[in-house]
Amino acid sequence: MAAITTLHPKTIEIVQSTVPVLEKHGEQITKRFYELMFSNHPELLNVFNHANQKQGRQQRALAAAVYAAARYIDRLDAILPVVRQIGHKHRSLGIQPEQYPIVGKHLLLAIKDVLGDAATDEVIAAWAEAYEAIAAVFIQVEKELYEEAAAKPGGWRGFRRFVVAKKGKESDVITSFYLRPEDGGTISDFLPGQYVSVKLSIPGETYTHIRQYSLSDAPGKGYYRISVKREGATAEKPAGIVSNYLHDHIQEGDVLEVSAPAGDFTLNLTKETPVVLISGGVGITPLLSMASTLAIRQPHRQTTFLQAALNGRVQAFDQELRTLAENPAFSYYVCYEFPSDEDRKHPHFRKEGRIDLEWMQTVIPSKDADFYFCGPVPFMKTVYRALTQWGVPEERIHYEFFGPAGDLTKD
Ligand SMILES: Cc1cc2nc3c(=O)[nH]c(=O)nc-3n(C[C@H](O)[C@H](O)[C@H](O)COP(=O)(O)OP(=O)(O)OC[C@H]3O[C@@H](n4cnc5c(N)ncnc54)[C@H](O)[C@@H]3O)c2cc1C
Ligand code: HEM
Numbered sequence: 001m002a003a004i005t006t007l008h009p010k011t012i013e014i015v016q017s018t019v020p021v022l023e024k025h026g027e028q029i030t031k032r033f034y035e036l037m038f039s040n041h042p043e044l045l046n047v048f049n050h051a052n053q054k055q056g057r058q059q060r061a062l063a064a065a066v067y068a069a070a071r072y073i074d075r076l077d078a079i080l081p082v083v084r085q086i087g088h089k090h091r092s093l094g095i096q097p098e099q100y101p102i103v104g105k106h107l108l109l110a111i112k113d114v115l116g117d118a119a120t121d122e123v124i125a126a127w128a129e130a131y132e133a134i135a136a137v138f139i140q141v142e143k144e145l146y147e148e149a150a151a152k153p154g155g156w157r158g159f160r161r162f163v164v165a166k167k168g169k170e171s172d173v174i175t176s177f178y179l180r181p182e183d184g185g186t187i188s189d190f191l192p193g194q195y196v197s198v199k200l201s202i203p204g205e206t207y208t209h210i211r212q213y214s215l216s217d218a219p220g221k222g223y224y225r226i227s228v229k230r231e232g233a234t235a236e237k238p239a240g241i242v243s244n245y246l247h248d249h250i251q252e253g254d255v256l257e258v259s260a261p262a263g264d265f266t267l268n269l270t271k272e273t274p275v276v277l278i279s280g281g282v283g284i285t286p287l288l289s290m291a292s293t294l295a296i297r298q299p300h301r302q303t304t305f306l307q308a309a310l311n312g313r314v315q316a317f318d319q320e321l322r323t324l325a326e327n328p329a330f331s332y333y334v335c336y337e338f339p340s341d342e343d344r345k346h347p348h349f350r351k352e353g354r355i356d357l358e359w360m361q362t363v364i365p366s367k368d369a370d371f372y373f374c375g376p377v378p379f380m381k382t383v384y385r386a387l388t389q390w391g392v393p394e395e396r397i398h399y400e401f402f403g404p405a406g407d408l409t410k411d
Contacts, residue, residue: 007073007074007129007130007133008129010126011125011126011129011130012073012074014122014123014126014127015070015073015126015127015130016070016071016073016074018070018123018126018127019067019070019071021115021118022066022067022070023067025114025115026066026067028114029107029110029111029114029115030066030107030110032110032113032114033103033106033107033109033110034048034053036106036109036110036113037102037103037106040106041102044099044102045206045207046207046208046210047093047094047095047208047210049209049210049211050207050209050241051240051241052403052404061404061405061406065082065086066107068082069130069134070130073130073133073134076133076134076137079137080137080141083137083138083141084141084145084264085264085405086138087138087141087142087145088145088262088263088264089212089262089263090138090142091142091145091146091149091259091262092195092196092197092212092259092260092262092263093197093210093259094158094159094197094259095142097139097142097143100135100138100139101135103135104128104131104132104135107127107131108124108127108128108131111123111124111127112124145262149188149260149261149262150260152188152189152260153186153188153189154185154186154187154188154189155188155260156188156260157260158259159197159199159257159258159259160181160182160183160257160258160259160260161181161182161183161255161256161257161258162179162180162181162182162224162255162256162257162258163179163180163181163182163253163254163255164177164178164179164250164251164252164253164254164255164256165178165179165180165223165252166178166252167250167251167252170227170316170317171313171314171315171316172313172314173229173230173232173282173314174227174228174229174230174282174314174316175227175228175230175246175247176216176225176226176227176228177225177226177227177228177246177250177256178223178224178225179223179224179225179226179256179258180222180223182255187222187223187224188260188261189219189220190215190219190224190261191219191261191266191267192215192218192219192266192267192269192286192289192290192292192293193214193263193265193266193267193286193287193289193290193372193400194214194215194261194262194263194265194266194286195212195213195214195215195261195262195263195286196212196213196215196224196226196258196259196260196261196262197210197211197212197213197258197259197262198210198211198212198213198226198242198246198256198257198258199256199257199258199259200242200245200246200256200257202241202242202245205241209241209242211242211243212402213226213227213228213285214226214263214285214286214289214374214400215261215285215286215289216284216285216286216288216289216317217288217289217292218289218292218293218295218296219289219293220296224258224261226285227282227284227285227316227317228243228246228247228282229243229281229282230243230244230247231243231244232244263400265286265372265374265398265399265400267290267293267294267372268370269293269294269297269298271370272298272301273368273369273370273396274301274302274303274304274365274366274368274369274370275290275294275301275302275303275304275369275370275372276303276304276305276306276364276369276370276371276372277290277291277303277304277305277306277372277373278305278306278308278355278360278371278372278373278375278383279305279306279307279308279373279374279375280308280309280355280373280374280375280376280379280380280383281308281309281310281314281375281376281379282316282375282402283373283374283375283376283379283380283400283402284307284316284317284374285374286372286374286400287305287372287373287374288317288320288321290372291303291305291321291324291330292320292324294330295324295327295330299327299329300329301329302329302365302369303329303330303331304331304333304363304364304365304369305321305324305325305330305331305332305333306333306335306355306360306363306364307321307332307333307334307335308334308335308336308337308354308355308375308379309334309335309336309337310336310337310338311336311337311338311339311340311343312336312339312340312342312343312346313340315334315336318334318346321348322347322348325348331363332348333348333350333351333363334346334348334349334350334351335349335350335351335352335353335354335355335359336349336351336352337352337353337354339352350363354379354382355379355382355383355386356382356386357386357389357390360386360390361390367387367390367391367392369392369396370396370398371383371387371392371396371397371398372398372399373398373399374399374400374401374402377401377403377406380399380401380408381408381411383399384397384399384408384409385408
Protein backbone atom coordinates (compact mmCIF):
# COMPACT_ATOMS: atom_id res chain seq x y z
CA MET A 1 0.00 0.00 0.00
CA ALA A 2 1.48 3.36 -1.03
CA ALA A 3 1.75 6.15 1.55
CA ILE A 4 -1.43 8.15 2.00
CA THR A 5 -1.02 11.81 1.00
CA THR A 6 -0.74 14.22 3.93
CA LEU A 7 -2.96 17.24 3.54
CA HIS A 8 -2.34 20.75 4.82
CA PRO A 9 -3.96 21.29 8.29
CA LYS A 10 -6.03 24.18 6.90
CA THR A 11 -7.42 21.90 4.15
CA ILE A 12 -8.29 19.28 6.75
CA GLU A 13 -10.04 21.88 8.87
CA ILE A 14 -12.10 23.22 5.96
CA VAL A 15 -13.07 19.77 4.69
CA GLN A 16 -14.06 18.52 8.14
CA SER A 17 -16.02 21.67 8.93
CA THR A 18 -18.07 21.16 5.76
CA VAL A 19 -19.12 17.62 6.69
CA PRO A 20 -22.40 18.81 8.33
CA VAL A 21 -23.19 20.86 5.21
CA LEU A 22 -22.55 17.83 3.04
CA GLU A 23 -24.69 15.70 5.28
CA LYS A 24 -27.52 18.18 4.87
CA HIS A 25 -27.19 18.46 1.10
CA GLY A 26 -25.43 15.16 0.39
CA GLU A 27 -28.04 13.49 -1.75
CA GLN A 28 -28.86 16.72 -3.58
CA ILE A 29 -25.18 17.19 -4.39
CA THR A 30 -24.68 13.64 -5.64
CA LYS A 31 -27.92 13.78 -7.64
CA ARG A 32 -26.72 16.95 -9.34
CA PHE A 33 -23.30 15.40 -9.75
CA TYR A 34 -24.71 12.46 -11.71
CA GLU A 35 -26.87 14.76 -13.88
CA LEU A 36 -23.83 16.86 -14.81
CA MET A 37 -21.50 13.91 -15.26
CA PHE A 38 -23.84 11.89 -17.47
CA SER A 39 -24.65 14.89 -19.64
CA ASN A 40 -20.92 15.55 -20.24
CA HIS A 41 -19.87 11.88 -20.30
CA PRO A 42 -22.80 9.79 -21.55
CA GLU A 43 -20.36 6.92 -22.17
CA LEU A 44 -20.35 6.37 -18.39
CA LEU A 45 -23.94 5.16 -18.70
CA ASN A 46 -22.31 1.97 -20.01
CA VAL A 47 -21.06 1.15 -16.50
CA PHE A 48 -23.54 2.68 -14.06
CA ASN A 49 -26.70 0.79 -13.15
CA HIS A 50 -29.61 2.87 -14.42
CA ALA A 51 -32.16 1.33 -12.04
CA ASN A 52 -29.99 2.22 -9.02
CA GLN A 53 -29.80 5.76 -10.37
CA LYS A 54 -33.55 6.05 -10.76
CA GLN A 55 -34.22 4.74 -7.28
CA GLY A 56 -31.55 6.93 -5.64
CA ARG A 57 -29.75 3.90 -4.17
CA GLN A 58 -26.45 4.75 -5.79
CA GLN A 59 -26.77 8.39 -4.73
CA ARG A 60 -27.12 7.30 -1.11
CA ALA A 61 -24.17 4.88 -1.34
CA LEU A 62 -21.87 7.48 -2.85
CA ALA A 63 -23.01 10.18 -0.39
CA ALA A 64 -22.26 7.82 2.53
CA ALA A 65 -18.77 7.13 1.14
CA VAL A 66 -18.05 10.82 0.72
CA TYR A 67 -19.13 11.63 4.30
CA ALA A 68 -16.97 8.81 5.62
CA ALA A 69 -13.97 10.03 3.67
CA ALA A 70 -14.50 13.63 4.78
CA ARG A 71 -14.84 12.61 8.41
CA TYR A 72 -11.58 10.64 8.26
CA ILE A 73 -9.70 12.95 5.92
CA ASP A 74 -6.87 13.39 8.48
CA ARG A 75 -6.47 9.60 8.81
CA LEU A 76 -7.58 8.04 5.56
CA ASP A 77 -6.08 4.70 6.52
CA ALA A 78 -9.14 4.23 8.80
CA ILE A 79 -11.41 3.95 5.75
CA LEU A 80 -9.26 1.36 3.97
CA PRO A 81 -11.61 -1.57 4.78
CA VAL A 82 -14.53 0.35 3.23
CA VAL A 83 -12.39 1.39 0.25
CA ARG A 84 -11.45 -2.25 -0.24
CA GLN A 85 -15.09 -3.32 -0.31
CA ILE A 86 -16.00 -0.60 -2.83
CA GLY A 87 -12.75 -1.34 -4.67
CA HIS A 88 -13.88 -4.93 -5.25
CA LYS A 89 -17.06 -3.61 -6.88
CA HIS A 90 -15.12 -1.02 -8.93
CA ARG A 91 -12.59 -3.65 -10.02
CA SER A 92 -15.30 -6.05 -11.12
CA LEU A 93 -16.89 -3.22 -13.14
CA GLY A 94 -13.57 -2.29 -14.75
CA ILE A 95 -13.30 1.25 -13.28
CA GLN A 96 -10.04 2.92 -14.40
CA PRO A 97 -7.74 5.53 -12.74
CA GLU A 98 -8.36 8.05 -15.55
CA GLN A 99 -12.06 8.08 -14.66
CA TYR A 100 -11.39 9.49 -11.17
CA PRO A 101 -10.67 13.08 -12.31
CA ILE A 102 -13.97 13.02 -14.24
CA VAL A 103 -15.86 12.11 -11.07
CA GLY A 104 -13.86 14.71 -9.09
CA LYS A 105 -14.53 17.52 -11.55
CA HIS A 106 -18.27 16.90 -11.59
CA LEU A 107 -18.48 16.46 -7.84
CA LEU A 108 -16.92 19.90 -7.36
CA LEU A 109 -19.22 21.42 -9.97
CA ALA A 110 -22.20 19.92 -8.15
CA ILE A 111 -21.02 21.20 -4.76
CA LYS A 112 -20.74 24.69 -6.27
CA ASP A 113 -24.15 24.41 -7.88
CA VAL A 114 -25.96 23.26 -4.75
CA LEU A 115 -24.13 25.28 -2.11
CA GLY A 116 -23.97 28.50 -4.16
CA ASP A 117 -22.12 31.29 -2.31
CA ALA A 118 -21.36 29.02 0.64
CA ALA A 119 -18.94 27.15 -1.64
CA THR A 120 -16.17 29.75 -1.55
CA ASP A 121 -13.02 29.37 -3.63
CA GLU A 122 -11.26 28.27 -0.46
CA VAL A 123 -13.81 25.51 0.21
CA ILE A 124 -13.67 24.28 -3.38
CA ALA A 125 -9.86 24.27 -3.38
CA ALA A 126 -9.81 22.29 -0.13
CA TRP A 127 -12.28 19.76 -1.53
CA ALA A 128 -10.31 19.45 -4.75
CA GLU A 129 -7.23 18.56 -2.72
CA ALA A 130 -9.15 16.20 -0.46
CA TYR A 131 -10.80 14.44 -3.40
CA GLU A 132 -7.43 13.89 -5.01
CA ALA A 133 -6.14 12.29 -1.81
CA ILE A 134 -9.23 10.07 -1.50
CA ALA A 135 -9.07 9.11 -5.18
CA ALA A 136 -5.39 8.19 -4.80
CA VAL A 137 -6.32 5.71 -2.06
CA PHE A 138 -9.05 4.13 -4.23
CA ILE A 139 -6.77 3.97 -7.28
CA GLN A 140 -4.00 2.28 -5.28
CA VAL A 141 -6.32 -0.27 -3.65
CA GLU A 142 -7.89 -1.05 -7.05
CA LYS A 143 -4.48 -1.38 -8.72
CA GLU A 144 -3.65 -4.10 -6.20
CA LEU A 145 -7.01 -5.81 -6.78
CA TYR A 146 -6.53 -5.76 -10.58
CA GLU A 147 -3.05 -7.22 -10.21
CA GLU A 148 -4.26 -9.89 -7.76
CA ALA A 149 -7.08 -11.00 -10.06
CA ALA A 150 -4.82 -11.13 -13.14
CA ALA A 151 -1.93 -12.90 -11.38
CA LYS A 152 -4.02 -15.87 -10.16
CA PRO A 153 -3.69 -19.07 -12.21
CA GLY A 154 -6.50 -18.82 -14.76
CA GLY A 155 -7.04 -15.17 -13.79
CA TRP A 156 -7.65 -12.21 -16.11
CA ARG A 157 -8.12 -8.45 -16.37
CA GLY A 158 -11.34 -6.81 -17.50
CA PHE A 159 -14.03 -8.92 -19.17
CA ARG A 160 -13.55 -12.40 -20.65
CA ARG A 161 -15.93 -14.25 -22.93
CA PHE A 162 -17.73 -17.22 -21.36
CA VAL A 163 -20.01 -19.67 -23.12
CA VAL A 164 -23.22 -20.78 -21.45
CA ALA A 165 -22.49 -24.52 -21.23
CA LYS A 166 -25.77 -25.31 -19.49
CA LYS A 167 -28.91 -23.46 -18.49
CA GLY A 168 -31.16 -24.98 -15.85
CA LYS A 169 -34.30 -23.99 -13.98
CA GLU A 170 -33.94 -23.95 -10.18
CA SER A 171 -37.44 -22.70 -9.31
CA ASP A 172 -40.33 -20.80 -10.91
CA VAL A 173 -38.24 -17.61 -10.75
CA ILE A 174 -34.56 -18.66 -10.57
CA THR A 175 -32.48 -20.05 -13.45
CA SER A 176 -28.82 -21.14 -13.35
CA PHE A 177 -26.23 -20.55 -16.06
CA TYR A 178 -23.07 -22.68 -16.11
CA LEU A 179 -20.25 -20.67 -17.69
CA ARG A 180 -17.07 -21.97 -19.31
CA PRO A 181 -14.42 -19.73 -20.93
CA GLU A 182 -14.69 -19.51 -24.70
CA ASP A 183 -10.87 -19.61 -24.99
CA GLY A 184 -10.85 -23.07 -23.40
CA GLY A 185 -8.34 -21.93 -20.76
CA THR A 186 -8.45 -22.45 -17.02
CA ILE A 187 -10.47 -20.19 -14.74
CA SER A 188 -9.29 -18.77 -11.44
CA ASP A 189 -10.44 -20.17 -8.15
CA PHE A 190 -12.64 -17.97 -6.03
CA LEU A 191 -13.64 -17.72 -2.41
CA PRO A 192 -17.16 -18.94 -1.64
CA GLY A 193 -19.36 -15.85 -1.36
CA GLN A 194 -17.70 -13.94 -4.23
CA TYR A 195 -19.51 -12.60 -7.28
CA VAL A 196 -18.76 -11.82 -10.93
CA SER A 197 -19.94 -8.94 -13.09
CA VAL A 198 -21.74 -9.82 -16.31
CA LYS A 199 -21.75 -7.27 -19.15
CA LEU A 200 -24.50 -7.43 -21.76
CA SER A 201 -25.14 -5.61 -25.02
CA ILE A 202 -28.87 -5.97 -25.38
CA PRO A 203 -30.34 -5.36 -28.86
CA GLY A 204 -32.27 -2.09 -28.88
CA GLU A 205 -30.51 -0.71 -25.78
CA THR A 206 -28.21 2.30 -26.26
CA TYR A 207 -25.81 1.34 -23.46
CA THR A 208 -24.27 -1.86 -22.15
CA HIS A 209 -25.60 -3.14 -18.82
CA ILE A 210 -23.41 -4.62 -16.11
CA ARG A 211 -24.79 -6.59 -13.17
CA GLN A 212 -23.21 -8.62 -10.39
CA TYR A 213 -24.10 -12.27 -9.77
CA SER A 214 -22.79 -14.34 -6.88
CA LEU A 215 -21.20 -17.65 -7.79
CA SER A 216 -23.63 -20.26 -6.52
CA ASP A 217 -21.52 -23.42 -6.71
CA ALA A 218 -18.26 -24.40 -4.97
CA PRO A 219 -14.95 -23.34 -6.58
CA GLY A 220 -12.68 -25.77 -8.43
CA LYS A 221 -15.27 -27.32 -10.76
CA GLY A 222 -14.00 -25.89 -14.06
CA TYR A 223 -17.08 -23.68 -14.53
CA TYR A 224 -18.72 -20.74 -12.82
CA ARG A 225 -22.40 -21.05 -12.02
CA ILE A 226 -24.59 -18.00 -11.60
CA SER A 227 -28.25 -18.26 -10.61
CA VAL A 228 -30.48 -15.40 -11.58
CA LYS A 229 -33.89 -14.41 -10.28
CA ARG A 230 -36.27 -12.97 -12.82
CA GLU A 231 -37.25 -9.47 -11.62
CA GLY A 232 -40.75 -9.31 -13.08
CA ALA A 233 -42.76 -6.14 -13.67
CA THR A 234 -45.29 -5.10 -11.02
CA ALA A 235 -47.82 -2.26 -10.86
CA GLU A 236 -45.14 -0.04 -9.26
CA LYS A 237 -42.01 -0.96 -11.19
CA PRO A 238 -40.85 -2.04 -14.64
CA ALA A 239 -39.33 -5.46 -15.33
CA GLY A 240 -35.60 -5.78 -14.56
CA ILE A 241 -33.56 -5.40 -17.75
CA VAL A 242 -30.73 -7.89 -17.36
CA SER A 243 -32.42 -10.68 -15.38
CA ASN A 244 -35.28 -10.93 -17.88
CA TYR A 245 -32.92 -10.81 -20.84
CA LEU A 246 -30.86 -13.65 -19.35
CA HIS A 247 -33.97 -15.74 -18.66
CA ASP A 248 -35.65 -15.13 -22.01
CA HIS A 249 -32.85 -14.71 -24.55
CA ILE A 250 -29.61 -16.25 -23.33
CA GLN A 251 -29.46 -19.90 -24.27
CA GLU A 252 -26.89 -22.67 -24.11
CA GLY A 253 -24.05 -21.83 -26.53
CA ASP A 254 -24.47 -18.06 -26.16
CA VAL A 255 -21.58 -15.93 -24.90
CA LEU A 256 -21.53 -13.62 -21.86
CA GLU A 257 -18.77 -11.18 -20.93
CA VAL A 258 -17.67 -11.84 -17.36
CA SER A 259 -15.13 -10.19 -15.04
CA ALA A 260 -12.98 -12.14 -12.57
CA PRO A 261 -14.51 -13.11 -9.20
CA ALA A 262 -14.57 -10.30 -6.65
CA GLY A 263 -15.97 -9.37 -3.25
CA ASP A 264 -15.08 -9.56 0.40
CA PHE A 265 -18.18 -11.40 1.66
CA THR A 266 -16.33 -14.68 1.92
CA LEU A 267 -16.35 -17.71 4.15
CA ASN A 268 -13.29 -18.04 6.35
CA LEU A 269 -12.15 -21.63 5.79
CA THR A 270 -9.27 -21.35 8.24
CA LYS A 271 -11.67 -21.20 11.20
CA GLU A 272 -13.38 -24.11 12.92
CA THR A 273 -16.23 -22.16 14.54
CA PRO A 274 -19.77 -23.41 13.80
CA VAL A 275 -21.28 -21.67 10.78
CA VAL A 276 -24.85 -20.41 10.40
CA LEU A 277 -25.98 -19.54 6.86
CA ILE A 278 -29.28 -17.67 6.56
CA SER A 279 -30.81 -16.98 3.15
CA GLY A 280 -33.86 -15.05 1.96
CA GLY A 281 -35.04 -15.66 -1.62
CA VAL A 282 -32.31 -15.45 -4.26
CA GLY A 283 -29.89 -14.35 -1.51
CA ILE A 284 -29.22 -18.07 -1.25
CA THR A 285 -26.60 -17.98 -4.04
CA PRO A 286 -23.44 -16.96 -2.11
CA LEU A 287 -24.54 -19.04 0.90
CA LEU A 288 -25.06 -22.18 -1.17
CA SER A 289 -21.53 -21.76 -2.52
CA MET A 290 -20.33 -21.58 1.09
CA ALA A 291 -22.35 -24.67 2.10
CA SER A 292 -21.10 -26.66 -0.92
CA THR A 293 -17.50 -25.63 -0.20
CA LEU A 294 -17.84 -26.65 3.46
CA ALA A 295 -19.02 -30.09 2.30
CA ILE A 296 -15.78 -30.49 0.32
CA ARG A 297 -13.26 -28.66 2.49
CA GLN A 298 -14.59 -28.92 6.06
CA PRO A 299 -17.34 -31.58 6.14
CA HIS A 300 -16.92 -31.97 9.91
CA ARG A 301 -17.59 -28.26 10.60
CA GLN A 302 -20.97 -27.77 12.27
CA THR A 303 -23.22 -25.91 9.83
CA THR A 304 -26.81 -24.73 10.15
CA PHE A 305 -28.59 -23.55 7.00
CA LEU A 306 -31.83 -21.57 7.33
CA GLN A 307 -33.59 -20.98 4.05
CA ALA A 308 -36.48 -18.50 3.88
CA ALA A 309 -38.69 -18.50 0.78
CA LEU A 310 -42.20 -17.36 -0.02
CA ASN A 311 -43.25 -20.93 -0.86
CA GLY A 312 -41.96 -24.15 -2.41
CA ARG A 313 -42.56 -22.98 -5.99
CA VAL A 314 -40.05 -20.14 -5.77
CA GLN A 315 -37.63 -21.94 -3.44
CA ALA A 316 -34.38 -22.81 -5.21
CA PHE A 317 -31.74 -25.50 -4.60
CA ASP A 318 -33.83 -27.56 -2.23
CA GLN A 319 -32.46 -30.83 -3.60
CA GLU A 320 -28.84 -29.67 -3.25
CA LEU A 321 -29.50 -28.69 0.35
CA ARG A 322 -31.28 -31.95 1.14
CA THR A 323 -28.23 -33.80 -0.17
CA LEU A 324 -25.89 -31.65 1.95
CA ALA A 325 -28.12 -32.39 4.96
CA GLU A 326 -27.31 -36.10 4.66
CA ASN A 327 -24.11 -35.10 6.47
CA PRO A 328 -24.86 -35.20 10.25
CA ALA A 329 -22.75 -32.02 10.73
CA PHE A 330 -25.12 -30.12 8.41
CA SER A 331 -28.63 -29.07 9.51
CA TYR A 332 -31.14 -27.62 7.07
CA TYR A 333 -34.34 -25.82 8.08
CA VAL A 334 -36.90 -24.22 5.80
CA CYS A 335 -39.11 -21.24 6.58
CA TYR A 336 -42.00 -20.54 4.18
CA GLU A 337 -43.89 -17.30 4.41
CA PHE A 338 -46.95 -18.71 2.62
CA PRO A 339 -46.65 -22.52 2.56
CA SER A 340 -49.02 -24.60 0.44
CA ASP A 341 -50.41 -27.89 1.79
CA GLU A 342 -47.68 -29.65 -0.17
CA ASP A 343 -44.99 -27.34 1.33
CA ARG A 344 -46.08 -28.31 4.84
CA LYS A 345 -45.06 -31.91 4.13
CA HIS A 346 -41.44 -30.85 3.34
CA PRO A 347 -39.22 -32.82 5.77
CA HIS A 348 -37.13 -29.74 6.61
CA PHE A 349 -40.05 -27.27 6.91
CA ARG A 350 -40.05 -25.83 10.42
CA LYS A 351 -41.48 -22.32 10.37
CA GLU A 352 -44.42 -20.54 8.77
CA GLY A 353 -44.27 -16.75 8.32
CA ARG A 354 -41.12 -14.69 8.55
CA ILE A 355 -37.85 -15.54 10.29
CA ASP A 356 -37.62 -14.17 13.83
CA LEU A 357 -35.21 -14.45 16.74
CA GLU A 358 -37.43 -16.73 18.79
CA TRP A 359 -37.47 -19.34 16.04
CA MET A 360 -33.80 -18.88 15.21
CA GLN A 361 -32.96 -19.67 18.83
CA THR A 362 -34.88 -22.95 18.62
CA VAL A 363 -32.93 -24.27 15.61
CA ILE A 364 -29.46 -22.71 15.94
CA PRO A 365 -27.48 -24.77 18.48
CA SER A 366 -25.50 -21.81 19.87
CA LYS A 367 -24.91 -18.14 19.21
CA ASP A 368 -21.19 -18.93 19.44
CA ALA A 369 -20.90 -19.20 15.65
CA ASP A 370 -20.06 -17.19 12.54
CA PHE A 371 -23.24 -15.93 10.90
CA TYR A 372 -23.51 -15.22 7.16
CA PHE A 373 -26.70 -13.92 5.58
CA CYS A 374 -28.06 -12.45 2.37
CA GLY A 375 -31.52 -11.62 1.05
CA PRO A 376 -33.90 -8.72 0.46
CA VAL A 377 -33.06 -5.63 2.55
CA PRO A 378 -36.05 -5.94 4.98
CA PHE A 379 -35.10 -9.59 5.60
CA MET A 380 -31.49 -8.56 6.24
CA LYS A 381 -32.58 -5.89 8.71
CA THR A 382 -34.65 -8.46 10.61
CA VAL A 383 -31.78 -10.96 10.75
CA TYR A 384 -29.20 -8.34 11.68
CA ARG A 385 -31.35 -6.99 14.50
CA ALA A 386 -32.14 -10.48 15.76
CA LEU A 387 -28.45 -11.38 15.89
CA THR A 388 -27.41 -8.20 17.68
CA GLN A 389 -30.32 -8.59 20.11
CA TRP A 390 -29.16 -12.14 20.78
CA GLY A 391 -25.72 -10.73 21.61
CA VAL A 392 -23.74 -12.02 18.62
CA PRO A 393 -20.62 -9.83 18.37
CA GLU A 394 -20.29 -7.63 15.28
CA GLU A 395 -17.16 -9.44 14.05
CA ARG A 396 -19.16 -12.70 13.82
CA ILE A 397 -21.86 -11.11 11.63
CA HIS A 398 -21.23 -11.13 7.86
CA TYR A 399 -23.61 -10.09 5.09
CA GLU A 400 -23.89 -9.13 1.43
CA PHE A 401 -26.23 -6.63 -0.25
CA PHE A 402 -27.54 -7.45 -3.72
CA GLY A 403 -27.28 -3.74 -4.56
CA PRO A 404 -25.35 -0.75 -3.25
CA ALA A 405 -24.43 -1.33 0.41
CA GLY A 406 -26.86 0.19 2.93
CA ASP A 407 -27.16 0.58 6.69
CA LEU A 408 -28.92 -2.29 8.48
CA THR A 409 -29.24 -0.36 11.73
CA LYS A 410 -31.56 2.25 10.19
CA ASP A 411 -35.24 1.89 9.21
C1 LIG B 1 -22.80 -8.49 -4.98
C2 LIG B 1 -24.08 -8.80 -5.69
C3 LIG B 1 -24.44 -10.11 -5.93
C4 LIG B 1 -25.65 -10.41 -6.56
N1 LIG B 1 -25.98 -11.72 -6.77
C5 LIG B 1 -27.15 -12.02 -7.38
C6 LIG B 1 -27.52 -13.39 -7.61
O1 LIG B 1 -26.78 -14.31 -7.26
N2 LIG B 1 -28.70 -13.64 -8.24
C7 LIG B 1 -29.54 -12.63 -8.63
O2 LIG B 1 -30.60 -12.92 -9.20
N3 LIG B 1 -29.22 -11.32 -8.42
C8 LIG B 1 -28.04 -11.01 -7.82
N4 LIG B 1 -27.70 -9.68 -7.64
C9 LIG B 1 -28.60 -8.64 -8.17
C10 LIG B 1 -28.30 -8.40 -9.65
O3 LIG B 1 -27.01 -7.79 -9.78
C11 LIG B 1 -29.31 -7.46 -10.34
O4 LIG B 1 -29.45 -6.31 -9.57
C12 LIG B 1 -30.65 -8.13 -10.54
O5 LIG B 1 -30.52 -9.26 -11.39
C13 LIG B 1 -31.65 -7.14 -11.19
O6 LIG B 1 -31.12 -6.69 -12.41
P1 LIG B 1 -32.06 -6.31 -13.63
O7 LIG B 1 -31.21 -5.70 -14.68
O8 LIG B 1 -32.94 -7.44 -13.97
O9 LIG B 1 -32.98 -5.22 -12.98
P2 LIG B 1 -32.79 -3.64 -13.13
O10 LIG B 1 -33.24 -3.21 -14.48
O11 LIG B 1 -31.44 -3.29 -12.67
O12 LIG B 1 -33.85 -3.18 -12.03
C14 LIG B 1 -33.65 -3.51 -10.67
C15 LIG B 1 -34.96 -3.33 -9.92
O13 LIG B 1 -35.30 -1.95 -9.93
C16 LIG B 1 -36.61 -1.81 -10.42
N5 LIG B 1 -36.68 -0.56 -11.20
C17 LIG B 1 -36.08 -0.30 -12.37
N6 LIG B 1 -36.38 0.96 -12.77
C18 LIG B 1 -37.19 1.47 -11.82
C19 LIG B 1 -37.84 2.71 -11.66
N7 LIG B 1 -37.72 3.66 -12.56
N8 LIG B 1 -38.59 2.87 -10.54
C20 LIG B 1 -38.72 1.91 -9.61
N9 LIG B 1 -38.15 0.72 -9.73
C21 LIG B 1 -37.38 0.51 -10.81
C22 LIG B 1 -36.87 -3.02 -11.29
O14 LIG B 1 -38.24 -3.33 -11.36
C23 LIG B 1 -36.11 -4.09 -10.56
O15 LIG B 1 -36.90 -4.67 -9.55
C24 LIG B 1 -26.51 -9.36 -6.99
C25 LIG B 1 -26.13 -8.03 -6.78
C26 LIG B 1 -24.94 -7.75 -6.14
C27 LIG B 1 -24.56 -6.32 -5.91
C1 HEM C 1 -13.36 8.57 -4.66
C2 HEM C 1 -14.25 8.38 -5.61
C3 HEM C 1 -15.36 7.34 -5.51
C4 HEM C 1 -16.12 6.97 -4.45
C5 HEM C 1 -16.05 7.50 -3.00
C6 HEM C 1 -17.03 5.95 -4.92
C7 HEM C 1 -17.96 5.31 -4.12
C8 HEM C 1 -18.77 4.28 -4.54
C9 HEM C 1 -19.66 3.52 -3.69
C10 HEM C 1 -19.86 3.74 -2.21
C11 HEM C 1 -20.27 2.59 -4.46
C12 HEM C 1 -21.31 1.56 -4.03
C13 HEM C 1 -20.57 0.30 -3.66
C14 HEM C 1 -21.50 -0.81 -3.24
O1 HEM C 1 -21.94 -1.53 -4.10
O2 HEM C 1 -21.77 -0.91 -2.06
C15 HEM C 1 -19.77 2.75 -5.80
C16 HEM C 1 -20.17 1.99 -6.88
C17 HEM C 1 -19.87 2.33 -8.17
N1 HEM C 1 -18.94 3.23 -8.60
FE1 HEM C 1 -17.84 4.42 -7.43
N2 HEM C 1 -16.82 5.74 -6.25
C18 HEM C 1 -15.81 6.57 -6.66
C19 HEM C 1 -15.28 6.65 -7.94
C20 HEM C 1 -15.83 6.07 -9.05
C21 HEM C 1 -15.39 6.27 -10.42
C22 HEM C 1 -14.21 7.15 -10.84
C23 HEM C 1 -16.23 5.57 -11.22
C24 HEM C 1 -16.21 5.48 -12.73
C25 HEM C 1 -16.56 6.46 -13.47
C26 HEM C 1 -17.18 4.88 -10.35
C27 HEM C 1 -18.17 4.03 -10.79
C28 HEM C 1 -18.97 3.27 -9.96
C29 HEM C 1 -19.97 2.34 -10.45
C30 HEM C 1 -20.32 2.09 -11.91
C31 HEM C 1 -20.53 1.74 -9.32
C32 HEM C 1 -21.66 0.71 -9.29
C33 HEM C 1 -22.91 1.51 -9.42
C34 HEM C 1 -24.13 0.70 -9.52
O3 HEM C 1 -24.07 -0.47 -9.82
O4 HEM C 1 -25.17 1.34 -9.33
N3 HEM C 1 -16.90 5.22 -9.06
N4 HEM C 1 -18.85 3.77 -5.82
